[in-house]
Amino acid sequence: MSIKYSPGLRKFVPTPLNRKTPVPADIDIAQEAVLKPIGQVAEELGLLPDEVELYGNYKAKVNLSVLDRLSDVPNGKYIDVTAITPTPLGEGKTTTTVGLCQGLGAHLGQKVMTCIRQPSQGPTFGIKGGAAGGGYSQVIPMEDFNLHLTGDIHAITAANNLLAAAIDTRMFHEASQKDLALFDRLCPRDKKGQRHFAIGMLGRLKRLGITETDPDKLSDEEKARFARLDIDPATVTWRRGIDTNDRMLRGITTGQGPDEKGFELKTNFQIIVASELMAILALSTDLRDMRERISRIVIGLNRAGEPITADDLGIAGALTVLMRDTIKPTLMQTLEGTPVLVHAGPFGNIAHGNSSIVADKIALKLADYVVTESGFASDMGMEKFFDIKCRYSGLVPNVVVLVATIRALKMHGGGPKVTAGAPLAPEYTNENLELLEKGAANMLAHASIAQKFGIPVVVAINRFPTDTEKETELLRKIALTHPGIVDAQVSDHFTQGGAGAVELGKAVMKAAEMDSHFDFIYPLDIPIKDKIETIAREVYGADGVDYSELAEHRVREYTRLGYDRLPICMAKTHLSISHDPTLKGVPKGFRVPIRDISASIGAGFLYPILGTMSTMPGLPTRPAYYDIDIDLNTGRMLGLS
Numbered sequence: 001m002s003i004k005y006s007p008g009l010r011k012f013v014p015t016p017l018n019r020k021t022p023v024p025a026d027i028d029i030a031q032e033a034v035l036k037p038i039g040q041v042a043e044e045l046g047l048l049p050d051e052v053e054l055y056g057n058y059k060a061k062v063n064l065s066v067l068d069r070l071s072d073v074p075n076g077k078y079i080d081v082t083a084i085t086p087t088p089l090g091e092g093k094t095t096t097t098v099g100l101c102q103g104l105g106a107h108l109g110q111k112v113m114t115c116i117r118q119p120s121q122g123p124t125f126g127i128k129g130g131a132a133g134g135g136y137s138q139v140i141p142m143e144d145f146n147l148h149l150t151g152d153i154h155a156i157t158a159a160n161n162l163l164a165a166a167i168d169t170r171m172f173h174e175a176s177q178k179d180l181a182l183f184d185r186l187c188p189r190d191k192k193g194q195r196h197f198a199i200g201m202l203g204r205l206k207r208l209g210i211t212e213t214d215p216d217k218l219s220d221e222e223k224a225r226f227a228r229l230d231i232d233p234a235t236v237t238w239r240r241g242i243d244t245n246d247r248m249l250r251g252i253t254t255g256q257g258p259d260e261k262g263f264e265l266k267t268n269f270q271i272i273v274a275s276e277l278m279a280i281l282a283l284s285t286d287l288r289d290m291r292e293r294i295s296r297i298v299i300g301l302n303r304a305g306e307p308i309t310a311d312d313l314g315i316a317g318a319l320t321v322l323m324r325d326t327i328k329p330t331l332m333q334t335l336e337g338t339p340v341l342v343h344a345g346p347f348g349n350i351a352h353g354n355s356s357i358v359a360d361k362i363a364l365k366l367a368d369y370v371v372t373e374s375g376f377a378s379d380m381g382m383e384k385f386f387d388i389k390c391r392y393s394g395l396v397p398n399v400v401v402l403v404a405t406i407r408a409l410k411m412h413g414g415g416p417k418v419t420a421g422a423p424l425a426p427e428y429t430n431e432n433l434e435l436l437e438k439g440a441a442n443m444l445a446h447a448s449i450a451q452k453f454g455i456p457v458v459v460a461i462n463r464f465p466t467d468t469e470k471e472t473e474l475l476r477k478i479a480l481t482h483p484g485i486v487d488a489q490v491s492d493h494f495t496q497g498g499a500g501a502v503e504l505g506k507a508v509m510k511a512a513e514m515d516s517h518f519d520f521i522y523p524l525d526i527p528i529k530d531k532i533e534t535i536a537r538e539v540y541g542a543d544g545v546d547y548s549e550l551a552e553h554r555v556r557e558y559t560r561l562g563y564d565r566l567p568i569c570m571a572k573t574h575l576s577i578s579h580d581p582t583l584k585g586v587p588k589g590f591r592v593p594i595r596d597i598s599a600s601i602g603a604g605f606l607y608p609i610l611g612t613m614s615t616m617p618g619l620p621t622r623p624a625y626y627d628i629d630i631d632l633n634t635g636r637m638l639g640l641s
Contacts, residue, residue: 010043014106015337017136017497026134030142031636033335041333045113045366052331055150058141061328062341064286066362075364076111077512078395081373081460082382082450083403084443085584086574087411088418089428092134092462092494096403096501097373098334099137099493100460100508103501104369105338110509113367114139114340115355117375118153118330119146120273121243135494137501139332139340143637152281152326153243153272153345159322160241160275166315167238167299168254171231172263179224186227187215200318201226203295203311231308233265236300237598239615241272247618270615273345277323279569279603282344282356283392287327291320297602307561310602329359336498339367346375352569352605353381357393364395369512371401376574378402378446379539386453387520387535388567388605398512400450400457401504402485404443406436406467406475412585413439420622431468438585440478445577445586449539451484454517458507459488465495486511524565528555528597531568532608536592540577545592551608554597558606563599572610579610 015034023029038060042052048069053061081100083091098114105112116139119132132139132146139145148154174182187195195215197205205213210222218226242249249269256264272278276297284290295316298307310316329343343359345351353375363370374381382400390397407428411418413435416425427435447457459479461472472490479488487507492500522534529545536542547555558564572592575581579592598607609615627639 010040012044012105012111013337014498015333015335017335019136019496021495023135023495026132026138027142027637027639029136029335030132030138030140033138033140035140036333036337038331038333041337041339042331045339047331047366053328055330058332059144059150060331061150061325062331062362063328064358064362067365070365073365075395076368076370077399077509078360078364078397079369079371079399079401079508079512080382080385080397080455081371081401081403082378082446083376084405084408084446085377085379085412085577087408087584088420089405089408089411089424091403091405091408093403094373095133095135095137095494096401096460096462096491097371098133098139098340099491099498099501100401100504101338101340101369101371102137102334102336102498103493103505104371104498104509106336106498107502108505108509110505111366111368112338113363113370114334114338115329115359115363115370115372116340116342117344117346117353117355117373118149118342120153120271120346121147133334136335136497137493138335139342140335141332145332145342149342150325150330152330152343155323155326156275156277156281156345157241157243157272159319160272160277162322163297163299163310163313163315163319164238164240166313167231167236168263168265170229170313171233172255172260174228174230175263176261179228180220183215183223183227198314200314200316203309203316204314207309207311229308229312230302230304231299232301232303236265236267238297238299239268239270241270241275243272245271245617245619245623247616250614250616268616271617274351274615276600276603277319278345279351279600279605281323281326282352282354283389283603284327285357285361285393287320287324290323290327291316293602293604294319294323295602298599305560307601327358329356329362338498351375352384352388354385354389357389357395360393360395369509377577378449379577380572380574382450383521383535383539384569386518387522388569390518391520391524391567392604396516396518397455398516399508400455401460401508402443402446402450402457403460403462404475405462405464406471407464409439409443409475410435411439412442413437414585415439420620429466431471433470433474436471436474437478440475441586442577442584443475443479444482445541447479447482447484451482452521452538454519456486456511456514456516457482457484458504458511459485460504461488461490462494463490463492486514522568524567528558528564528568528606532570532594535568535570540579540592541586541588542578542590542592545594547594548596551594551597554599558597558599563601563606566599566601567605569600569605569607570610571607571613571615573613579613
């Protein structure tokens with residue numbers, strides 16, 4: 001095996017933990033942590049100085065040129081962390097991801113890299129606190145991780161909304177101008193009386209089959225075809241975005257200003273991480289690929305039923321400029337000094353919810369073990385990781401780590417409802433083997449989903465202080481009865497950091513050497529409905545699928561347009577294997593309702609929306625922002641946890 005070290009590589013030195021009992025608040029641990037200069041983290045990885053762009057002392061962007069330099073180096077082992085169906089009690093998937101890496105790197109002497117997604121401001125200030133792990137298994141600096149990081153989400157927001165503005169503006173101007181006048185405005189004469197096509201117009205000319213590049217040499221018919229997009233407002237699917245949970249933006253009317261001449265449109269906002277541009281970032285392989293994917297974005301149809309793209313609007317290049325630096329993943333570190341690549345966005349229920357292909361590819365060249373994380377449970381982020389991300393990346397995973405907690409499984413076994421702010425019912429804090437045994441069926445169901453893809457599963461039992469030995473032993477025993485589960489280990493990474501995940505790390509290393517038989521759960525060359533129904537039956541366990549009239553229309557249209565060969569990204573609740581968040585455990589006897597289907601052509605998938613799923617979350621009555629403030633004496637942030 002080739003050595004993944006560059007000349008003069010600095011030996012990895014773990015950062016010792018100063019553990020306390022009881023475990024302090026996450027932010028207190030993070031703010032008291034000892035941080036390596038990010039240049040040292042990069043040097044320990046084997047990155048060269050010109051492959052790293054520093055953003056202060058503790059984070060940096062990694063240039064994609066490292067992939068060219070290490071192209072002949074074999075990939076490391078590829079591990080995906082997923083979980084049981086989430087509950088309000090938490091599963092600790094990110095914490096387990098980080099703890100496992102700390103165990104592998106700081107305690108087992110392996111060269112390891114963590115690849116995780118950047119958290120959205122929406123949940124940070126709306127639903128929950130930080131998404132950097134927890135306890136003694138965190139990514140630091142916590143404040144940077146949870147807030148603006150290197151500005152990627154802001155860049156995507158700017159690009160997303162520029163495209164929305166361009167669509168509305170083009171329809172507005174076309175409504176009041178004749179073809180040749182429109183052409184004259186799009187291609188005005190310069191001071192010398194010459195016309196020129198702007199660089200952003202060349203893509204549309206190519207799509208129209210017009211080879212002439214001198215505007216004055218086009219026929220009147222060609223000028224009209226070029227100038228008039230004739231967008232049908234009823235077909236426009238592109239939405240404005242914002243990185244804040246704002247339910248009041250689920251339905252809006254634009255164009256109510258006095259100068260808009262009554263050009264009003266009903267539309268809505270979405271959370272920005274659900275933008276197709278975020279998906280494009282996650283699935284792009286390099287800057288060129290990102291530019292090409294952006295150019296293919298379909299924003300709607302013209303009145304003749306033909307797709308209108310970002311290239312038709314002449315905006316693909318500008319969007320790529322806004323997103324240029326986002327293609328580079330951000331290098332950070334864990335509490336124990338192991339390296340982390342942070343890239344792309346969250347939300348495995350309304351997006352594909354995985355870290356980027358670029359980050360994973362870089363990590364696989366630099367490390368012997370790469371641990372990435374899929375959004376929510378195996379029926380959500382993991383299925384999309386396999387069927388979408390692995391399909392476009394060509395990467396083959398070696399192991400699935402399935403995170404489970406005893407108290408969450410008790411809820412799946414029929415435990416009492418959990419109310420935010422109220423004390424936990426005794427069923428969750430006291431030993432209850434009956435509830436646990438019933439709820440373990442949810443864990444086994446998720447293991448079966450991974451097994452369908454041919455990947456061995458290691459169960460990580462994320463231990464809480466209230467878990468008893470009888471409970472952990474029972475869960476291990478149940479787990480090992482499943483033919484797809486090769487091992488199950490209790491992990492104490494929250495309280496002990498990497499030291500508490502050593503046995504889990506050993507189990508993962510052993511599983512990574514096993515033969516796997518990875519395959520996708522559906523081929524691309526079957527009809528859209530067949531792909532949707534395969535996921536519904538094989539992954540969710542549904543009896544079938546019901547389509548609204550609108551969804552039926554979308555299927556016909558996308559088939560007509562040739563989009564039926566794309567993979568499927570289901571948008572559904574994360575709170576149940578089914579589409580219904582109230583159905584816990586392993587639901588049976590249900591059918592999946594498809595309300596609508598969107599097409600993310602640039603990203604490269606179709607996007608069915610199940611039931612009442614919304615792409616704009618709302619704030620709860622008691623959002624997390626009540627707890628967030630700043631210490632005016634020190635400048636330290638308070639309340640992120």
